[in-house]
Amino acid sequence: xxxxxxxxxxxxxxxxxxxxxxxxxxxxxxxxxxxxxxxxxxxxxxxxxxxxxxxxxxxxxxxxxxxxxxxxxxxxxxxxxxxxxxxxxxxxxxxxxxxxxxxxxxxxxxxxxxxxxxxxxxxxxxxxxxxxxxxxxxxxxxxxxxxxxxxxxxxxxxxxxxxxxxxxxxxxxxxxxxxxxxxxxxxxxxxxxxxxxxxxxxxxxxxxxxxxxxxxxxxxxxxxxxxxxxxxxxxxxxxxxxxxxxxxxxxxxxxxxxxxxxxxxxxxxxxxxxxxxxxxxxxxxxxxxxxxxxxxxxxxxxxxxxxxxxxxxxxxxxxxxxxxxxxxxxxxxxxxxxxxxxxxxxxxxxxxxxxxxxxxxxxxxxxxxxxxxxxxxxxxxxxxxxxxxxxxxxxxxxxxxxxxxxxx
Numbered sequence: 001x002x003x004x005x006x007x008x009x010x011x012x013x014x015x016x017x018x019x020x021x022x023x024x025x026x027x028x029x030x031x032x033x034x035x036x037x038x039x040x041x042x043x044x045x046x047x048x049x050x051x052x053x054x055x056x057x058x059x060x061x062x063x064x065x066x067x068x069x070x071x072x073x074x075x076x077x078x079x080x081x082x083x084x085x086x087x088x089x090x091x092x093x094x095x096x097x098x099x100x101x102x103x104x105x106x107x108x109x110x111x112x113x114x115x116x117x118x119x120x121x122x123x124x125x126x127x128x129x130x131x132x133x134x135x136x137x138x139x140x141x142x143x144x145x146x147x148x149x150x151x152x153x154x155x156x157x158x159x160x161x162x163x164x165x166x167x168x169x170x171x172x173x174x175x176x177x178x179x180x181x182x183x184x185x186x187x188x189x190x191x192x193x194x195x196x197x198x199x200x201x202x203x204x205x206x207x208x209x210x211x212x213x214x215x216x217x218x219x220x221x222x223x224x225x226x227x228x229x230x231x232x233x234x235x236x237x238x239x240x241x242x243x244x245x246x247x248x249x250x251x252x253x254x255x256x257x258x259x260x261x262x263x264x265x266x267x268x269x270x271x272x273x274x275x276x277x278x279x280x281x282x283x284x285x286x287x288x289x290x291x292x293x294x295x296x297x298x299x300x301x302x303x304x305x306x307x308x309x310x311x312x313x314x315x316x317x318x319x320x321x322x323x324x325x326x327x328x329x330x331x332x333x334x335x336x337x338x339x340x341x342x343x344x345x346x347x348x349x350x351x352x353x354x355x356x357x358x359x360x361x362x363x364x365x366x367x368x369x370x371x372x373x374x375x376x377x378x379x380x381x382x383x384x385x386x387x388x389x390x391x392x393x394x395x396x397x398x399x400x401x402x403x404x405x406x407x408x
Contacts, residue, residue, distance in 0.1 A: 002371045003359060004194045006201070010210035011182030014201045015360055015369070017189045024095055024190030025353040027087040028102045029360040031183035035081045035151040036215055037174070040165070043158015044174050046079040047123060047166055052086070052105040053077070054115040059104060061115070067101045068094070075101075079156055082293060083361065089353060092190050096200055102186070103204040106179075111168050124160050134238045134405050135285070135304055142240040142403045145228065146298060150220040181211050185363050189356040219295040220244070225397070229404045237310040238405040241317060242300030245394050248292040248365055255382045255390045256290050256299070261341045263324060264288030264301060269340075271320050276303065282313045294365060299394055307407055314402075321400075324391040334384045342376050 006014040037044045054061050068075045073090035086106065088098045130136045140155045147153035157163075186205060188197050223244050246253050264272035264287050276286040283305040290299045305313050329337060349355050349372055359369035370378075 003369055005363075006194075006198045008202065008206045010206065010208055011180070011212065012184045012186060012201075012205050012208065013363060014198060014205075015185050015187040015356070015363055016192070016194050016197045017187075017356060017359065018191065018194075019189055019352065020191050021352075022092055022191070023089055023352075024092045024098075024188065024192075025087070025089045025356050026095070026098055026102075026186070026188045026190070027085055027353070027357045027360055028106060029185045029187065029357065029364065030084045030106075030179055031082065031364045032084050032174075032178035032180075032215075033080050033082040034154055034156045035217065036178045037151060037154065040162060041170055041174070042154045042162040043123065043156070044166055044170055045084060045178075046156050046158065047119070047163065048171055048174065049077050049079045049084050049086075050119045050123060051111055051115060051171070052109045054119065055110050055112050056104045056108040057110060058108065064101065064105060068097060071097065073098070081152055081156065083364075085357060087353060087357065092192070095188065095190065095192065095197070099186070099200050099204045103208070107208050111171050113168065116166075116168065120163055120166070123157060123163050127155075127157050127160055127163070130157065134232060134234045134236075135302070138238045138240050138403060138405050139300075139302065141230075142242065142300065142401070143298065145226065145403055146223050146242065146244060146401055147220045147296075148223075150218075152220055152293070152296070176211070177213055178215055179211060180213050180215075181208060183364060185360040187356040187360040189352050217295065223399065223401055225399060226401045227404075228402070229406060231408045232405045234405060234407050236304050237307045237407065238302075238304045239310060239314065239402065240300050240302050241314070241400055241402045242298060243394060243396075243399040243401060245290055245297035245299040246292060247295050247297055249294070250292070250297075252386065252390050252393075253292055253297075254378045255386045256297075256394060258337060258341055258379065258382050259324065259387050259391055259394075260288050260290040260299065261344070262329070262337050263320065265341075266344050267340070271323075272301065272317065275316055275320055276313055280312070280316065282309045282316070286313075286317075310404070310406070318397070321391075321395045321397075325388075325395055328388045329384045331384075334387075338379055338382070342379055345375060345379070346372065 003017045075088045077086045144153040264270045272286045283303040286303040288301045362369040
């Protein structure tokens, strides 16, 4: 392993990766996200992520924000369907400041009513902003269609109506039910002796009362084929085509990651980009994505184009999917696809913040974090026959759902 690990008596894990750099990147990852919200409480996990920066038993909002920013640090947070993450980057001498602040905002926030009301308005504005961006809104609506009647289909931000109803009791109940200490990781990527990191973690996080509450996550029902058109006050047509896919622990995950990269992943040389944008000049943005979750996943293709070109773009995309189902990648093609994907993974690892968060997530999901060499080995173990089978399973027309936003 290229990292070190220590578990506190309350279950909080300390993940450390050494790097001889002046800047430290650290995160605190909690296995709790929007899918853990009760019915009618959409947006609660994200609401909490905002509110932890507002007031604690020891600090007001200004003191919280200045604790790290006064030393030039970058402090931020985000919420996903399954996780809540607080993260910061700073000069290495300020690690204790970060640990102190993380412990304070995550375990001593008071959630005063006046701050709830102010942040409620901020989030409702955030929701309105997303609704004004069809390329963002269609992704959320597509997920709602794909995971219909399941918490995974809910918008992470919630709706203006659900956010309006959230209160302090909702917040405290969610934290009690979902902020399990054995489902938390404090990750540090920097130039320290591991013993110092453990000592700091013991000082700030060991006193946190143990909470081993176990949530019950239910996998969504399988989706069926659908084609839905919605008229919107927009100037372009936006479209998402996709289906449910493999979970993060599935044996075919790396095969689908590879297939997705060939089809419409990063870079200008993907099949969809070459066909839709370069050859036919139909769409400025055309891409495919595969996101894995703990018990399911999502594959999708997105494009935006002029209304009169949308039908042709869809036809060309379906043709490319058929090629992926019908034709196994040749030996040279397959080798080049692997080399491209491995190179992209290596470049992504250069983002040290992304790396420590990815390792912390892997620790929560699997109990360990793969090294770069282990990831490369998994990619290289994928076969062309495996990719062909995967394409026939995931890109099956009978499973594809399509959502179209077209101009009124």
